[in-house]
Amino acid sequence: MLSSTVKAQIISIVSASNFDDTKTGRLVYSYDATPNFQSMPDAVVSPRNKQEISEIVKLCNEHKIPIVPRGSGTNLSAGTCPTEGGIVLLFKHLNKxxxxxxxxxxxxxxxxxxxxxxxxxxxxxxxxxxxxxxxxxxxxxxxxxxxxxxxxxxxxxxxxxxxxxxxxxxxxxxxxxxxxxxxxxxxxxxxxxxxxxxxxxxxxxxxxxxxxxxxIPETKQTMLALYQDLEAAAKSVSKIIASKIIPATLEFLDQPTLRVVEDFAKIGLPTDVKAVLLIEQDGPLEVVQRDMARIAEVCKDQKAVSVQIAQSDAEAEALMTARRSALSALARLKPTTILEDATVPRSEIARMVAAINEIAAKYDLNICTFGHAGDGNLHPTCPTDSRNLDEMARVEKAFEEIFEKAIEFGGTITGEHGVGVMKAPYLELKLGKEGVAAMKAVKDALDPNNIMNPGKIFAKDSRKRVVVSK
Amino acid sequence: MLSSTVKAQIISIVSASNFDDTKTGRLVYSYDATPNFQSMPDAVVSPRNKQEISEIVKLCNEHKIPIVPRGSGTNLSAGTCPTEGGIVLLFKHLNKxxxxxxxxxxxxxxxxxxxxxxxxxxxxxxxxxxxxxxxxxxxxxxxxxxxxxxxxxxxxxxxxxxxxxxxxxxxxxxxxxxxxxxxxxxxxxxxxxxxxxxxxxxxxxxxxxxxxxxxIPETKQTMLALYQDLEAAAKSVSKIIASKIIPATLEFLDQPTLRVVEDFAKIGLPTDVKAVLLIEQDGPLEVVQRDMARIAEVCKDQKAVSVQIAQSDAEAEALMTARRSALSALARLKPTTILEDATVPRSEIARMVAAINEIAAKYDLNICTFGHAGDGNLHPTCPTDSRNLDEMARVEKAFEEIFEKAIEFGGTITGEHGVGVMKAPYLELKLGKEGVAAMKAVKDALDPNNIMNPGKIFAKDSRKRVVVSK
The missing domain is CATH 3.30.465.10 (Uridine Diphospho-n-acetylenolpyruvylglucosamine Reductase; domain 3)
Structure with a gap:
């Protein structure tokens, strides 16, 4: 709870219409796209310019009030959940x-x-x-x-x-x-x-x-390569790059993901294959054509059962839209969707996909895997239900093993989602105690009162958790 | 001076053959490519692996002994001059x-x-x-x-x-x-x-x-565009990029630099023009050809008096080698060469080149300007003599004004040479007091005893200096 003095001071900075501490107002900003980290802020503040932000920050620094800057809250690591209360800072007036x-x-x-x-x-x-x-x-x-x-x-x-x-x-x-x-x-x-x-x-x-x-690249083309062998699909990824072609996009979807996405998007994706690669190249037309022909050859050499180039912009767009809908499609399956982004060197994708499937089987979980294969950035995703405590405990253990495998293969616990609250307990896996301590020293140097999004990146304790039960 | 205990400890870590505190040994590492910052280290140490480096660092941290890591000492900001003594660390055993x-x-x-x-x-x-x-x-x-x-x-x-x-x-x-x-x-x-x-x-x-x-790019081509108008050359740079072509290399040389370089390299560079642009594009052949044709058009539109594509790899190589020899060529003119790297948004190159020439005239100095025009990264270079104290004082003032102009045009005091000792007093121009303070806080957090290359980046005092007289 903000004191009435602080509340009055914030209002004097941003005006009453840009301050909200009603319960409904706060509830809206009590969660982000990450499941299970809901927590209430003390107020929601919408400054109108940088001077107001500076004044608010000074005030919060004086009173040690947490500040959680928030865009649209689409992050997947509970990075914008106000887990330690304080004010959520919105940027709706700074949108130009x-x-x-x-x-x-x-x-x-x-x-x-x-x-x-x-x-x-x-x-x-x-x-x-x-x-x-x-x-x-x-x-x-x-x-x-x-x-x-x-x-x-x-x-x-x-x-x-x-x-x-x-x-x-x-x-x-x-x-x-x-x-x-x-x-x-x-x-x-x-x-x-x-x-x-x-x-x-x-x-x-x-x-x-x-x-x-x-x-902007002059043109682009999109290709779908189908595989009956997960490892062959994964190997194609590193072979394409080893053949000195860098596609703009090189996405992997396994069969469980494919089926869910097709059910959602209904664009005629093949659901009878074990995996697909969705490949896009852009650039000057002659280069794109040459690259696509060489990529098709590599995929066929790696036992792709079919390689098709989209015949129209509309078809290409539909494929990319379907891929982009993967999270939304998976989120329809169960009440809770745990989507991770363990990342490995691309040469290790085949082993990582195999490891994810073994771990899923070991813990009797349904894990769909898709992601930015060219980056080694996979999204193993578990549709589950946070009310099922037994299953959640297994999800917990499975993802811990997935992170450990990623590190074992020279990878990282997060490729693009951030550490947030969710992966803070795992950060040491990647950086070691001394690496985390050095980063924490930088944090303490710039933010000695720990007002800036506290509880994120650096774990309060070493309890590992992908989800918390409330 | 290292104490005999510390000396013995270092020798026990790296062995006697990797420790040198003889006067001649230390003299070799008392300077780098930057004029006028010579200072003697206490010892020169060549560890054989990271464990030895870790042990040396711990020892130096305990005794607050400065460590100056040094590659080949080619930097131009006195970044590897042991201005506060201590040990120079060499990497000759870590060269694989x-x-x-x-x-x-x-x-x-x-x-x-x-x-x-x-x-x-x-x-x-x-x-x-x-x-x-x-x-x-x-x-x-x-x-x-x-x-x-x-x-x-x-x-x-x-x-x-x-x-x-x-x-x-x-x-x-x-x-x-x-x-x-x-x-x-x-x-x-x-x-x-x-x-x-x-x-x-x-x-x-x-x-x-x-x-x-x-x-590796499949092919490359090199072009020389000649100008009788400095501003036209500078404007061509931003026009090329605004026409959505990003050349691999886009170098600018003014007439004084051209004359010196030609005198040094003797490859038939034109010395009767006011400026040249040396442009290289790489990539697939058809794209390179198309880009070069468009670049030639832009240069002609901008009043280039001649645009020539190198007719052979040897000719292209000779042009690039000549450009790369600019510093060596300029360094032959006078005992001391002050080469700077004030950098501006590329749209400001024309104004920056004009400003440099005005400042040179104002202080009665010979300043040659060349550099990576596509990056807005210019190298105004003053051949001078550090024994001529009157001229050095003018050099000092001129470069201070050049830095101020670069900042005024939205630029920076150093594009690629680093701050080192030489530009530390000017850092505040770019970052402001609070920006420097924040960086210093990070330095203090990671290196509380200030053993890592002390005196670099952060100025001890605010006295501005491009050179010091000894």
Whole structure:
């Protein structure tokens, strides 16, 4: 609960209409897209500009009130659940594309801009902002920056981090600083731009970003390769890349996922095969055609039972839309959907897929696997029910083993979803005690009162949990 | 001076043959490629592996002895001058390419590997490591990582940071940690990989790196566009990019630089024009041809007096070699060469070149300007003589104004050379007091005893200086 003095001070900063501490108002922001971490904030605040953000941060720093910056809450690691109370900070007033600079190939945006709106705006000018997280229709750029979001085009184009070249941010002490700029090169001091990207709101509040754009690829083609052998599909992925072709997108869907997606999207996906690869290449037409022919050869060499190139833009779009609907489709199966993003070097995908299936069998769970195979970024997904405590305990153990396997194969506990609350207990698996301690030292240095999204990234205790029962 | 106890301890760690505190031995490592910052280390130490590095770091941390990690000392910001004494750490025993992984497109290397050796090794496998700093024939990967080195291919391919995906590093407390991995995506905790890249040896000792490789471009072509108008040359740069072509290399040389380079390289460069652009595009042949034709059109539209495509690989190579020799050529003119790397948004190059020339005239100095125009990364270079105190005072003032202009145009004080000692007093110009304070807080958190390359990045006082007189 905020004291009446603090409440009055916040209202004096943002005005009464941008402050909400009603129960219904708070309830709306008590959860995000992650199951089972619901927790109530003390208030929901919508500042109108960076000066107001700075004043709020100073006030919260003085009173040690947690601040949870929140875009659209689409993250999958409970990164925006106000697990320690405090205020949820919304960016609905900071939602403008300030500039698209065609000479410097940059966009300057406020954090509340919806990702797809930015993508559409730059594409209208023949430019391209590649990061395309699954939630891009509703996610915000600010959220993408805080989570260093990935997406389907990560293989060829990289992730959000690779397109953020400058930031304006409010530090926990209220200082407003700028990093980077419209600059292809800048080595003036530590790379705070990249330190802040993916810091999950634990180091600063991003108030503006300069994004790098590239020319939009001239054309693209989409291909579906079908397999009766999971390992052959997985091996095709590393063979394609070892043959020195980097497709824009290289997605994997196993049979259980395929069946659910087809049932949802009804576009005639094959459901009688064990796995498919959905492959997209973009670029100049002649290069795309050449690459696609070579990719088809590699897939056939690796025992693909069928390789089909989409014959129209509409067909290609339908395939990609179906893939993008995988989470929504899986979420219909059971009340609770646990979707993970264990990531391995791409040479280990075959072993990782096999390991996931073994673990699922061991714990008698239904785990569907799909994901960005070209990045080694898999999404093993378990449709379950958080009320079934026995099954949840097995889900818990299964995912712990999946994380351990990913690390054993040289991978990581999270490729693109972030650590949040959900994976904080597993962070040490990846970084070791000393690695976590070093990161925590940076956090403590910049945010000594631990007001910035507390409880995220760094675990309070070492109890492992993918879900909590309430 | 190291105490005899500490000296004995270091020798017991690395063996006597890897310890040198003779005057001649120390003299060799008392300077780097930066003029006028010579200072003697107390000893030169060559550990044989990471365990030895960890032990040395622990010892130095206990006794608060500065450690200056050093590759080949080619940096231009006095980043490896032992200005506060202590030990210079060499990596001559950690000089192996440990693996080139063709499935995951990675190279795992020790810090002492020479950049060009790595480039050649990966190219032999049809792969490509783009960062190509001017000193790549002798610079080391470890040095490149510490400085986040750029180069001629930065425009299309980015800088060293964009190709480092994992590190093994010894922290100031002696802990050996690993960041990242052979992973296209990894968001497990803060991005320490990128925090360490470009941290100039002030946060950790890098002991191993996983580098991202890409397929080698199939072909390349080189073009020389000549101008009688500096501004037209500069404008061509942003016009080329605004026309949605990103060349691999887009270099600018003004007439004074051209004359010096031609005198040095003798390959028939035109010396009667005011400026040239040296442009390289790589990729599939048909795309390169199309891009080069369009680039030629843009240059002609912008009043280029001549546009010539190199007719053979030998001719192209000669042009690039000439450009790469610019620093060496300029260094022959006078005893002291002050080469800077003020960087601006590429749309501001024309104004920046004009400003540099005005400032040179104002202070009666000869300043030659060349550089990576596509990146907005210019190298205004002043051949001078550090014994001429009057001229040095003017050089000082001129470069201070150049930095201020770069900031005024939305740029930075250093695009690729690093802050080091030389530009530490100017860092606040770019980051503001609060930005510098935040970076210093991170430094203090990880290195509380300030043993890691002390005096670099963060200025001891605010006295501005490009050179010091001794």
């Amino acid at each position: 594309i300030l500039e698209i600079d065609e000479e410097n190939l940059t966009a300057t945006v406020q954090p509340g801009v919806v990702t797809l709106d930015l993508i559409n705006a730059v594409e209208a000018k023949g430019l391209f902002f590649p990061p395309d997280p699954g939630s891009m229709k509703i996610s915000t750029i600010g959220g993408n920056i805080n989570e260093n979001s990935g997406g389907l085009r990560g293989l060829k184009y990289g992730v959000t981090r690779d397109y953020v070249i400058g930031l304006e941010a409010v530090l926990p002490n209220g200082a407003i600083i700028r990093t980077g700029g419209k600059l292809a090169k800048d080595v003036a001091g530590y790379d705070f731009t990249r330190l802040f990207v993916g810091s999950e709101g634990t180091l600063c509040i991003v108030t503006e970003a300069i994004l790098k754009l590239i020319p | 390419i440990l693996e080139i992984d063709e499935e995951n497109l990675t190279a795992t290397v020790q810090p002492g590997v020479v950049t060009l050796d790595l480039i050649n090794a990966v190219e032999a496998k049809g792969l490509f490591f783009p960062p190509d700093p001017g000193s790549m024939k002798i610079s080391t990967i470890g040095g490149n990582i510490n400085e986040n080195s750029g180069g001629l291919r930065g425009l299309k391919y980015g800088v060293t940071r964009d190709y480092v995906i994992g590190l093994e590093a010894v922290l100031p407390n002696g802990a050996i940690i690993r960041t990242g991995g052979k992973l296209a995506k990894d968001v497990a905790g803060y991005d320490f990989t990128r925090l360490f890249v470009g941290s100039e040896g002030t946060l950790c000792i890098v002991t191993e790196a996983i580098l991202k490789l890409i397929p």
